[in-house]
Amino acid sequence: MTSLLSKIREVMVGWNAGRVTLPYPAAPAPPPPRFRGRPIFDATKCIGCAGCANNCPAREILVYDVCQEIRILKYLGRRCTYCGRCADVCPEGAITMSGEFENATPAIGDIEQRLELFMSTCQRCGRCFTEPSPLEQLKLKGYRFDDLEHDRWVFRSQGYLENSPVVDDLTIELD
Amino acid sequence: MVARDLLNRLKEMLGPALLRVDTPADDRIFIHVERDAIRAVCRHVFRDLGARYVISIGADDRPFSGQYLVAHDFAFDAAHLLGSVVTHVPEGDPRLDSITPDVPAANWAERELRDLVGIEPVGHVEPKRLILPDGWPEGAHPLRKDVAWNFVPEGYDPERAFKFGEPPPGCTVVPFGPFHPTLDEPAHFRLYVEGEVVRGCEYRGFMVHRGIEKLAESVLSYNDIPMAAERICGICGCVHNVAYAQAVEEAAVLRAPPRAEYIRTIMLEIERLHSHLLWVGLACHILGFDTLFMQSFRIREPVMWIAEKISGNRKTYALCLIGGVRWDLTLELIAELRRVLDTLEAEWRAVIKAVLGDKNVQQRARGVGVADRSLVQELSLIGPVARAAGVPLDCRRDHPYAAYDRVEFEVVTHEGGDVWARIVVRMKEVLQSIEIIRQCLDKMEPGPIQLAITDELPVGRYGLSSVEAPRGESHHFVITGENHRPRRWRVRAPTYQNLQAVPAMIKDQQLADMTITLGSIDPCFSCTDRFEIVDLATSTTRVWSAEELARLARAGRR
Numbered sequence: 159m160t161s162l163l164s165k166i167r168e169v170m171v172g173w174n175a176g177r178v179t180l181p182y183p184a185a186p187a188p189p190p191p192r193f194r195g196r197p198i199f200d201a202t203k204c205i206g207c208a209g210c211a212n213n214c215p216a217r218e219i220l221v222y223d224v225c226q227e228i229r230i231l232k233y234l235g236r237r238c239t240y241c242g243r244c245a246d247v248c249p250e251g252a253i254t255m256s257g258e259f260e261n262a263t264p265a266i267g268d269i270e271q272r273l274e275l276f277m278s279t280c281q282r283c284g285r286c287f288t289e290p291s292p293l294e295q296l297k298l299k300g301y302r303f304d305d306l307e308h309d310r311w312v313f314r315s316q317g318y319l320e321n322s323p324v325v326d327d328l329t330i331e332l333d
Numbered sequence: 334m335v336a337r338d339l340l341n342r343l344k345e346m347l348g349p350a351l352l353r354v355d356t357p358a359d360d361r362i363f364i365h366v367e368r369d370a371i372r373a374v375c376r377h378v379f380r381d382l383g384a385r386y387v388i389s390i391g392a393d394d395r396p397f398s399g400q401y402l403v404a405h406d407f408a409f410d411a412a413h414l415l416g417s418v419v420t421h422v423p424e425g426d427p428r429l430d431s432i433t434p435d436v437p438a439a440n441w442a443e444r445e446l447r448d449l450v451g452i453e454p455v456g457h458v459e460p461k462r463l464i465l466p467d468g469w470p471e472g473a474h475p476l477r478k479d480v481a482w483n484f485v486p487e488g489y490d491p492e493r494a495f496k497f498g499e500p501p502p503g504c505t506v507v508p509f510g511p512f513h514p515t516l517d518e519p520a521h522f523r524l525y526v527e528g529e530v531v532r533g534c535e536y537r538g539f540m541v542h543r544g545i546e547k548l549a550e551s552v553l554s555y556n557d558i559p560m561a562a563e564r565i566c567g568i569c570g571c572v573h574n575v576a577y578a579q580a581v582e583e584a585a586v587l588r589a590p591p592r593a594e595y596i597r598t599i600m601l602e603i604e605r606l607h608s609h610l611l612w613v614g615l616a617c618h619i620l621g622f623d624t625l626f627m628q629s630f631r632i633r634e635p636v637m638w639i640a641e642k643i644s645g646n647r648k649t650y651a652l653c654l655i656g657g658v659r660w661d662l663t664l665e666l667i668a669e670l671r672r673v674l675d676t677l678e679a680e681w682r683a684v685i686k687a688v689l690g691d692k693n694v695q696q697r698a699r700g701v702g703v704a705d706r707s708l709v710q711e712l713s714l715i716g717p718v719a720r721a722a723g724v725p726l727d728c729r730r731d732h733p734y735a736a737y738d739r740v741e742f743e744v745v746t747h748e749g750g751d752v753w754a755r756i757v758v759r760m761k762e763v764l765q766s767i768e769i770i771r772q773c774l775d776k777m778e779p780g781p782i783q784l785a786i787t788d789e790l791p792v793g794r795y796g797l798s799s800v801e802a803p804r805g806e807s808h809h810f811v812i813t814g815e816n817h818r819p820r821r822w823r824v825r826a827p828t829y830q831n832l833q834a835v836p837a838m839i840k841d842q843q844l845a846d847m848t849i850t851l852g853s854i855d856p857c858f859s860c861t862d863r864f865e866i867v868d869l870a871t872s873t874t875r876v877w878s879a880e881e882l883a884r885l886a887r888a889g890r891r
Contacts (some may be wrong), residue, residue, distance in 0.1 A: 167687030169679070171628050178631055191636075192660070194645035215557035241560040241651040246659070255645065291786040293555045293655060293817055 186305035189257045194242045196258040199233055199271050203252035204229060206275040207286035208302060210244035210253060213294050217311060219244065220304035229277050232306055235261075249288055335412035336362045339382070346377060360732065361583075363646040363795060370431060371420050375405055376435040378418065384409050384580045385726070386713040386800070388825035389432075389442035390810050391450035393478045395424055399791065401452055403429055405439070406435035406797065406810065410731040413799050418809070422452055431457040436736055438713035441833055442825075447762070449476040461496075468493045482544065482551045497535050500525040504532050507844065511540055515848040516558050518858040522835070522847070529844050535838045541858055546822055549719040553580060553789065554817040559653045565824060566857055568611065571604045571650050573809070573824065576800040578653035579734055580811040581819070583612050584796030585655075589784055591736070593657040595777040598736040599670075600644070600652050601800070602773075603837050606677070607636045607648075608803035609759045609766070612855050616756060619852045620697050625688065631805075639673045642666060655790075657783030667774055674767050685760050691842065698753035702838045702850030705750045712834045716805020716827050718854055722750035722757045740772040752853040759803075793820070804855040814845040828861045 180187060189195065197333045211219040216237040222230045245253040261269055289295045302310045336356045343351055343364060350370035355363040366374050378384045387406035394402040400421040407416050429446075431454035433439045443454040444463035451474035454460070465475075471871040473486040500506055504525040511519035520538040524531050531778040545565060549558045557650040562577040563570035575597050582588060589597070614629030624780050640835045642659050644650035652658050652766075688694060709719045729737045745761045796811040805827025814820030831854040839850050 161690065161692035162691075164687045164690035167683065168628075168691070169625055171687060172624060174683075175628070175631055178634075190642040192642065192645040194651070197625050213554075213557070215553060215560040217552075239560060239564065239649065239651075240646065242645065242659075243556070243560065243651075268491070270836075291556075291656075293786060293791045295817075 162203075189259060191260070191317070193257050194240045194255040196235070196240070196243055196256050196269065197233065197238070197242070198256045198262055199273055200233070200252045200254070201273045201275065203250045204215055204231065204273055204275055205252075205286050206273075206277050207249065209247045209294070211302060212287075212296055213243055213247045215239065215241060215243060217252050220306060220309065220311070221302040222304050223277075226276055226279075227233075229275045230306060231273040231275060232269040232304075232309075234267055234309055238269075247284070247287075247290060247294055292294035294314050301325065335409065335414050335468050336416075339409075339414075339416075342382075343374070343377075347374065350866055351488065358583075358588075360413050360415060361797060363419055364415060364416065365723065366420045368420050368422055370536045371403070371405070371418065372432050372435065374418050375407075375439075378407050378416070379432075379436045384408070384416070385416075385715075386436050386438040387806075387808050388810070388823065388829070389439055389446060390652065390821065390823040391446040391452050391476070392812060392821040393450060393476060393565075394421070394820075394822075396478050398657040400424060401427055401450060402812075402821075403452060404795075404810065405432060405436075406808065408732070408799065408806075410726055413731055413733075414500035415732055415799060417795070417797065427451055428453045428455050430455055431458075433457050437711050438830060438833070441829065448474070450474055451477060464542055466497045475544070482547050495537050497523050497537075501527075501532050503527055509534075509847060513848075514776050515852060516856075518856075520856070520858045522851075524847065525840075526844055531839050533763075534839060536832070536836065536863070538832075538858060546824065550814070550819055554819075555819070556589045556654050558822065559655075560651055560816075562824070563649050563651065565649065566826065568608050568800075568857060569604060569807065570648065571600050571652055572800050572807045573826075574650070574653050574801040575601060575735065576807050576809040577799045577811070577822070577824075578655055579800070580796040580809040580822075581655050581790070581813065582796070583798060584794040584811050584813045585790040586794075587656050587784060587786070589657050590781045592661075592777060592780040593782045593784075594736040596658045596660070596662060596782060597653065598740070599662070599773050600640075600650055600658075601735065602770045603636060603640050603643075604650075605766045605803045606763060607633050607640070608752050608855075609683075609763050610636065611801070613756065614762055616752070616849065616852055617694070619849045620694065622694060625684070628684065632677060632684070635673045635676065639666075639670055642669065654783065656786050657781075659783075662777070670770070671774065675756065676769060678764065678767050681760075681763050685764075687756070688760070694756070695753055696793040698756060698849065699751055701752045701842065701846045702747070702853050703751045704834055705837050708834060708837055709750075712830065712833055712837070714805075714834055716749075716802070716831065717755050717758045717762075718805065718831050718834070720744065720746045721754035723748045726806075727745075728806045732799045734798065734800060736773060737769075739776060742769050744746055752849055755853050790816070795863070804828065804857065805831060826857060826861050828857045832856055832861060858861045 208221045211221045216239050218234045218238045220232040240253045245255050305312050340354050347370055350367040353365040384407040387408050390404040392402040394400055400423055402421055404417045404419045429452055431443055433443055441463055443457055446452045448464045468490040470486050470488040475839040477863045497570055504527050507524040509522040509524050510516055511521045523535045525533040545561055559578055562573040565573045610629045611635035614626040618626040643666055673734050682825045704718055704722055706722050709722045725744045725746050742765045743863050745758050747757045780859045790813050792813055794813045798809045800807050808824040808825040811819050812821040835851055839847055
């Protein structure tokens with residue numbers, strides 16, 4: 159008997175809810191303001207400090223200097239976890255976590271972003287990336303020289319890491 | 334005080350074998366002992382002092398001290414003390430007395446020690462491979478420091494198969510998994526069945542071992558790891574995120590501001606709400622009761638939406654950095670969260686009232702998959718599995734973290750230790766979580782949410798952190814290190830302990846009860862396995878054609 163009563167109660171739980179299915183995708187479903195969707199890089203604001211590239215947990219942002227004045231910044235977006243750390247650490251506010259979430263694509267290159275940046279010679283300290291805390295500063299002495307063709311991290315360094323236990327963490331090319 | 338007591342007893346017992354004892358805080362103790370004394374100490378701690386075994390950590394400390402390091406973590410729950418028995422193992426002789434004969438709960442952890450760090454537990458009761466794939470050559474241990482994160486060993490033998498034990502006489506072998514409709518993730522149970530009754534079983538899992546720990550200690554940095562830690566689990570990600578941050582903060586003697594602690598508590602409880610609602614739904618689905626499965630998920634959805642509004646994502650909150658949190662709560666969000674909780678409470682009370690009287694569910698779940706008090710103690714089971722057996726274990730109360738020392742709540746327990754008891758416990762805990770969030774919202778005061786970190790973190794310090802995940806205690810152990818990353822970060826997800834009890838829980842039960850028994854511990858194999866090979870160096874992609882795949886499959890079958 160109690161079981162019958164509980165069955166009726168269970169039916170009521172569903173009955174009272176009414177219709178809950180949303181019309182998406184027939185109607186748009188805008189995400190809330192804080193939503194962390196696809197990061198959008200603004201080439202007009204970016205100063206090319208590569209702070210985002212060195213603090214991306216998924217290692218999805220590459221840096222390559224074509225020459226003294228031109229730096230390429232490439233966002234791959236494949237493994238991107240949309241954590242928003244790049245936007246956090248960007249000193250210029252050049253990265254926005256947008257509301258884009260319909261990013262499924264058969265062509266992986268569709269979500270890539272490539273910035274070609276003019277790097278004028280800085281007259282000040284020469285360090286453009288100011289770390290939010292010491293935990294974000296670069297510990298490895300050297301520079302990024304990523305392989306854009308094969309989307310590989312390459313870290314170049316001189317005379318570093320002879321005996322270091324962490325040599326193997328990055329592809330290191332000794333000049 | 335308890336730490337002092339313990340210290341005196343150990344001094345008396347061990348004499349010179351006790352090298353050093355650190356008590357960095359009232360609720361932490363690190364006992365450094367000689368290698369030969371490890372078994373006696375662990376037996377004493379586990380058997381005589383009634384401590385709960387948590388996990389064993391193996392670390393390659395050779396670049397720093399020239400030795401390997403092994404730590405066995407124990408929890409004195411009643412005394413609110415987390416402890417670690419630490420010893421060093423010389424490089425030339427990487428062997429250590431196994432503690433598994435005395436502490437059965439250490440079975441897997443010691444096998445992992447052997448697989449990943451290459452320290453042989455001498456006298457282990459079941460010295461079989463646990464984590465490494467069957468074809469992996471002997472002598473290659475991924476967690477050693479001289480092994481690169483992307484190391485591929487020579488001599489991989491794809492033909493070698495795991496050697497299972499002999500089935501008991503008169504039993505038929507029924508394979509369960511690696512792919513099974515009720516398992517969301519791969520794991521293999523080899524069931525020994527007599528008629529309809531399961532007489533025994535053997536487990537072979539770790540098929541989704543992802544190498545997150547290795548990545549953390551060789552590639553990522555302190556503030557990268559929280560985002561990776563979150564991806565250990567798709568359900569209790571925030572738990573790992575917070576547990577990692579807390580372990581590092583403890584090691585570096587930092588403390589997040591009070592508002593950040595409240596926000597951590599709130600987000601952890603939001604996660605518990607969604608997890609409990611999800612699990613109750615899934616458990617009902619396994620039982621064939623899809624009405625409640627649908628309704629649980631419907632009731633859960635507003636919880637996901639509010640999480641998205643607060644953190645920017647339904648599930649991966651990306652909440653913590655070292656020393657704080659990233660998302661603050663505005664007044665509008667607080668008001669909306671309160672509304673969500675009110676609706677949730679009303680709806681969930683109706684569900685509890687309906688289901689607790691449902692005889693059909695009870696008939697299916699009572700007396701099934703029993704884990705009684707003695708099993709809970711022997712295998713150091715945790716979370717709802719322990720609480721359903723009447724053992725009031727809850728890290729939130731026993732080892733308070735974040736803001737849990739400032740809120741009041743009840744540790745829900747039930748008697749019986751069966752699947753039904755677990756359903757009751759988790760259904761009622763939802764109401765406690767709602768209360769905790771309300772108290773946090775009342776008590777929270779304006780203030781900073783991120784500690785200003787002005788110095789680099791100290792090197793070589795230990796930090797422990799236990800966080801009560803929805804399915805049990807998640808334990809993180811961190812040794813801080815150079816280059817802005819830990820030397821060692823060990824994650825023990827709750828399923829790691831609870832899964833070891835499944836063979837005992839399923840013994841002499843009907844074969845048809847296997848699914849709900851396994852489902853009732855809420856297994857999370859990815860959490861337990863913690864490995865994903867992401868090739869950072871050669872992220873070249875390749876599209877396989879159907880012909881190629883077929884050829885590959887045929888080649889594999891040959």
